Amino acid sequence: xxxxxxxxxxxxxxxxxxxxxxxxxxxxxVVESNPVATLYRGRNLTDTQREELTRQFGLEGxxxxxxxxxxxxxxxxxxxxxxxxxxxxxxxxxxxAPQTIALVGTATVLSMVIGILMGISAGWRRGTNQDRxxxxxxxxxxxxxxxxLGMILLTFFAVRLxxxxxxxxxxxxxxxxxxxxxxxxxxxxxxxxxxxxxxYLGEYALIMRSSVIDVSREDYxxxxxxxxxxxxxxxxxxxxxxxLLPSTALIAISFGFVLSxxxxxxxxxxxxxxxxxxxxxxxxxxxxxxxxxxxxxxxAVIVFNLAADLLYPYLDPRVRHQ
Amino acid sequence: xxxxAWSRRRRALGRSWADYRRDREGVIGLVILALFVGMAVFASxxxxxxxxxxxxxxxxxxxxxxxxxxxxxxxxDSLGRPxxxxxxxxxxxxxxxxxxxxxxxxxxxxxxxxxxxFFGGWIDAVLSRLTEWFLVIPFLPLAIxxxxxxxxxxxxxxxxxxxxSWPVTARLIRAQVLTIKQRLYVERSRALGASSRxxxxxxxxxxxxxxxIANATLTVPVAILSETALAFLGLxxxxxxxxxxxxxDSFSAGALGRExxxxxxxxxxxxxxVVLAFTLxxxxxxxxxxxxxxxxxxxxx
Numbered sequence: 220x221x222x223x224x225x226x227x228x229x230x231x232x233x234x235x236x237x238x239x240x241x242x243x244x245x246x247x248x249v250v251e252s253n254p255v256a257t258l259y260r261g262r263n264l265t266d267t268q269r270e271e272l273t274r275q276f277g278l279e280g281x282x283x284x285x286x287x288x289x290x291x292x293x294x295x296x297x298x299x300x301x302x303x304x305x306x307x308x309x310x311x312x313x314x315x316a317p318q319t320i321a322l323v324g325t326a327t328v329l330s331m332v333i334g335i336l337m338g339i340s341a342g343w344r345r346g347t348n349q350d351r352x353x354x355x356x357x358x359x360x361x362x363x364x365x366x367x368l369g370m371i372l373l374t375f376f377a378v379r380l381x382x383x384x385x386x387x388x389x390x391x392x393x394x395x396x397x398x399x400x401x402x403x404x405x406x407x408x409x410x411x412x413x414x415x416x417x418x419y420l421g422e423y424a425l426i427m428r429s430s431v432i433d434v435s436r437e438d439y440x441x442x443x444x445x446x447x448x449x450x451x452x453x454x455x456x457x458x459x460x461x462x463l464l465p466s467t468a469l470i471a472i473s474f475g476f477v478l479s480x481x482x483x484x485x486x487x488x489x490x491x492x493x494x495x496x497x498x499x500x501x502x503x504x505x506x507x508x509x510x511x512x513x514x515x516x517x518x519a520v521i522v523f524n525l526a527a528d529l530l531y532p533y534l535d536p537r538v539r540h541q
Numbered sequence: 542x543x544x545x546a547w548s549r550r551r552r553a554l555g556r557s558w559a560d561y562r563r564d565r566e567g568v569i570g571l572v573i574l575a576l577f578v579g580m581a582v583f584a585s586x587x588x589x590x591x592x593x594x595x596x597x598x599x600x601x602x603x604x605x606x607x608x609x610x611x612x613x614x615x616x617x618d619s620l621g622r623p624x625x626x627x628x629x630x631x632x633x634x635x636x637x638x639x640x641x642x643x644x645x646x647x648x649x650x651x652x653x654x655x656x657x658x659f660f661g662g663w664i665d666a667v668l669s670r671l672t673e674w675f676l677v678i679p680f681l682p683l684a685i686x687x688x689x690x691x692x693x694x695x696x697x698x699x700x701x702x703x704x705x706s707w708p709v710t711a712r713l714i715r716a717q718v719l720t721i722k723q724r725l726y727v728e729r730s731r732a733l734g735a736s737s738r739x740x741x742x743x744x745x746x747x748x749x750x751x752x753x754i755a756n757a758t759l760t761v762p763v764a765i766l767s768e769t770a771l772a773f774l775g776l777x778x779x780x781x782x783x784x785x786x787x788x789x790d791s792f793s794a795g796a797l798g799r800e801x802x803x804x805x806x807x808x809x810x811x812x813x814x815v816v817l818a819f820t821l822x823x824x825x826x827x828x829x830x831x832x833x834x835x836x837x838x839x840x841x842x
Contacts, residue, residue, distance in 0.1 A: 231673075238674045246686060362762065362816035364769045367788060367809035374797055385798070479679045483770050487792065497685065501774060504689045516682045524677060 225529065232525040239517040244289050247510050248282065298511035302503050308511040311496065316478070318388060319485070319492030322408055323477045326415030331470060334420035335463075338427025342462070343454055345432055354428065357421035365418035366483035372410055373487065383410050386489035411488040415481060419473075426469055430462040437461070464535050468527045475523030479516035560829045567825020573818035577811070581632040588629035592622055593782055609803050616803035618787075619794040627782045628807050634783035635815060638699055639765035645703025646764070647757045650710025651749070657711070658718025659737075659745060669715070675708040684767060688776040695778040702767045710756050714749055721748045751830040758823035762816040769812050784808035 264272070280288070292299070298308035334357075341353035377385040384390065389403050434440070435458060443453045478493055485494030493512060500508040561567055580587070607617040615624035657668035684701050691697040721727060727744050735743075771777060772785025773792070791797075791805040 234670070235674050235677050239678060242678075246690060358820060359813065359817065362766075362813050362820060364766060364773075364785075364788075364809060364812055366770070366773055367805070367812070370788070370792065370797055370805055371802075371809070374800055374802060378798060378800055476679060479682050482681060482685070483773055486774070497682070498774060501685065501689055501776070509686055509689060513682050513686050516679045517677065520677050520679050 224532070228525060228528045232521050235521050236518065239514065239521070240290070240293055243510060243514055243517075244286055246513075247506055248285060248289075293514070298514070299507040301500075301508045302505045303500070303508070308507050311508065312493065312511055312515060315491060315493045315496045318490060319478055319481060319494060322411055322485070322490055322492060323415060323480045324474075325408070326412045326419060327473060327477055327480070329412070330416045330419035331423050331473075333416070334423025335427045335466060337420065337424040338466075339431055339454070339459055339462070341424065342428040342431030342435070343458065345428075345435075350428075353424065357424040357428075359421070360417055361421035361425070363418065364483075365414060366487050368418060369411065369414040369484050369487040372414055376410060383407075386487075388491055407488075408490075411481070411484055411490050414484050414487075418484075423466070423469075427462065427466050430465045431458060434458050434462045464531075467534055468531050471523055471527035471530055472520075473523075474526075475520035478519045479512075557829050561825055564825040564828055566821045567828075570818045570821030570825065573814055574822065577632055577636065577815050577818065580629055581636050584629045584633055588626040590626075590630065592626040593630060594622075606799065606801055608801075615807055616801070618790065618801075618804050619796070624787075624804055624807060627787055628784070628811060630782050631784040631787060631808060632811065632815075634695070634778070634781050635765050635768060635785075635812070638695070638702065638768040638783070639761045639815070639819075641699045642702035642706065642764040642768075643757050643760045645699065646706035646760055647710055647753060649703070650707035650756075651714050651753055653707065653711040654714025655718055655741075655745065655749065658715040658722065659741060665715075668711070672708045672711045672715075675705070676712070678705075680705055681767070681770060684771060685774060685776065688771055693776050693779055695781060698768060698771060698777060701771070702764050706760055706764060706767075710753075710760065713756055714753065717749050717752050718745055721745055755823055755826040755830055758819055758826055762819040762823075765812065765816055765819075784812050 296309050298312075300306060301308050301311060304311065337353050337357065341350040341357075344350050373385060377383045384407050386407075388407050389400065390407075440453060440457055443457045448456070480494075481490070481492065482494035482497050484490075485492050486498040489495060493515075496508070497512050499505075500512065584590075605617060605619055605621045607613055607621075609616045613623040613625065615628065617623050618627070653668050653672060657665040657672075684705050687701045687705070688697060691701065721744065724744075727740060730740055730744060768777070768783065769785035769788070772783050773789045775789055777783055777786045777789070779786075785808075787808040788805055791801065796802075796804045
C-alpha cells in the first residue's frame with residue numbers, strides 16, 4: 220500500500236468531515252434564526268438576559284462571525300449547552316455513549332456472526348430448500364421495522380411472560396453492586412439486543428450469500444475439488460475465505476453506524492443511550508444537543524469508512540496491485 | 542419514432558413480462574402490492590373517515606381499548622377509534638410517502654449520475670464528491686434533524702426522505718453510464734458525427750432506464766421504512782394517520798403494558814407486507830433486466 224494511497228484516503232475523509240461540519244452549521248443556523256426567542260417563548264426576558272443567552276448560544280454578530288465562532292468551538296468539541304438540561308452537550312453525550320456502544324456493539328457482532336453463517340449455508344447450497352428458507356427469513360427480517368419487532372418482543376417476553384424487565388438499564392430497587400449490578404444490566408439488555416440482532420442479520424446474510432455464490436464459480440474451487448478435498452474443506456478453506464473479503468468492508472462500515480443505529484429501539488426499551496438522548500432532544504427540540512449528536516454520528520461513520528478503505532487493500536492483494 | 546422501433550419495443554416488453562411471470566416471488570410481490578393499493582384507493586368504501594376523529598367516535602358506539610369483536614374487527618384504540626379504519630387510511634400515507642419520496646430521490650439520483658458519468662471531467666469530480674459526502678452522512682439522523690428543523694408535515698416528510706435517499710441511485714447510474722459510453726455502438730455513433738444530445742437521448746437514457754426502474758422499486762421499501770421510523774419518533778404529519786403514527790400513538794398511550802396488541806400488531810404487519818412486496822418486485826425486475834444478477838442479487842439498505 221503506497222503512502223500516496225493512504226494520504227489520498229485520509230484527505231478524502233477530512234474533506235467529508237469539513238463538509239459535514241459546514242453542512243451542520245447551515246442546517247441549524249439558517250433555518251432557525253433565533254433560538255433564544257423560540258426557547259424562552261412566553262417568558263419575559265430582560266435585555267441583559269437576552270444578550271447573555273445569545274452570547275452563550277454563540278448567536279451574536281454576523282453569520283460569518285457566528286460561523287467562525289462555531290468552527291472554533293467545534294474544533295474543541297464544545298457544542299454548547301443543552302436547552303433542556305443546561306449541561307454541556309458533550310458531557311451528556313459522553314455519559315450516554317457507553318450504553319449505546321455496549322448494546323449496539325454486541326448486537327452488531329452477534330448479527331454479523333449469525334448472518335454470515337446463514338449466508339454461507341444458503342449460498343453454498345444455492346437453490347435448495349435450505350437456501351429458500353434462509354433467504355426468505357433474511358428478506359423478512361430486513362423488511363421489519365426494528366422498533367416494531369422490539370414492541371412485539373417486549374409485549375411477549377416482558378409483559379406477558381415477565382421473563383425480562385420492560386425497560387431501562389437497571390432495577391432501581393436493587394442496590395446490588397459489582398457482579399450483581401452487571402448481571403442486572405445484562406438482564407435489561409437481552410431484549411433490545413435480541414431485537415437489533417434479528418433486525419440486522421438479514422442484511423449480512425444476503426450479502427454473504429451473494430459473495431459465496433460469486434466465489435463458487437471461480438476456477439480455484441474447481442482446482443481444490445480436483446485435488447480431492449472434501450466439500451466442507453473446499454468451502455471453509457477456499458470459498459469462505461475469499462467470500463469474506465467484500466463482507467469485511469461492509470462490516471467495517473457497519474461499525475460506523477453503531478452509535479446512531481438504535482434510535483428507535485433504545486426509545487422502545489428506554490435504554491439510556493445516544494438513541495434515547497436523540498429521541499428526548501426531539502421533544503424540545505433541543506437544537507444544540509441534536510447538532511452535537513448529528514456531528515458525532517457522522518464522525519463515527521467517516522472514521523469507519525476510512526478504516527474500511529485502508530483495510531481493504533491490506534486484505535486483498537488484488538486491489539493493492541491495481 | 543418509426544413504427545418498426547415501436548413494434549420492436551412492444552415485443553421486447555412482452556418478452557420481459559413473460560420472463561417476469563416465471564419469477565414466482567415477483568408475482569407474489571405484485572399480488573400483495575395490488576391488495577394494498579386497492580386498500581388505499583378504495584379507502585372510503587371500506588372504512589369511514591369519520592372514525593379517525595376522536596371526537597366523533599362516540600364512547601357508547603366504540604368503547605376504548607376494546608379488543609377485536611364482531612363490532613370492531615380489529616378492536617379500538619385508547620380514544621375509541623377503530624383500528625381497521627386507521628389501518629386503511631394509513632395505507633394511503635405510507636404508499637404516498639414511499640412513492641413520492643422515491644420519485645424525488647430517483648430524479649436527483651438519475652440527473653446527478655447521468656451528468657457525472659456522461660460529461661466526466663470536473664463535473665464528474667464535483668458530483669461524485671457530493672454523492673460520497675451524502676453517502677457518508679448517516680441517513681436516519683440526517684432525516685431526523687431535517688424533519689425537526691423543517692417541522693412536521695406530509696410535504697416535509699416526503700422532501701426529507703427524498704433528499705436523503707438519492708446518493709445510492711446516483712452512484713449506480715453513474716457506473717452504468719460509464720459502461721454504456723464504452724460500448725461499440727456509442728463509439729460508432731460518435732464517429733458518424735452524432736451530437737452529445739443524440740447520444741444521450743438515443744443511447745444513454747434508453748439504456749439506463751431499466752436500471753432506474755429496478756432501482757426505484759427497491760428504493761420505495763426503504764422510503765416506507767423511513768416514514769415509519771420518522772413517524773414513530775413523532776416527526777410525521779400530526780393531522781394524518783399513518784402506520785408509523787399508529788405505532789407511535791399506541792406506544793405513547795401505554796398499549797404495550799396493557800397488551801393491546803390489536804392496536805400495534807397490524808400496522809407493523811402491513812409495513813412488512815408492503816416492504817416485502819416492493820422488495821420481491823424489485824428483485825424480480827432486476828433478474829428480468831439483467832439475467833446475470835438472477836442468482837447473486839442482494840438487497841441493499
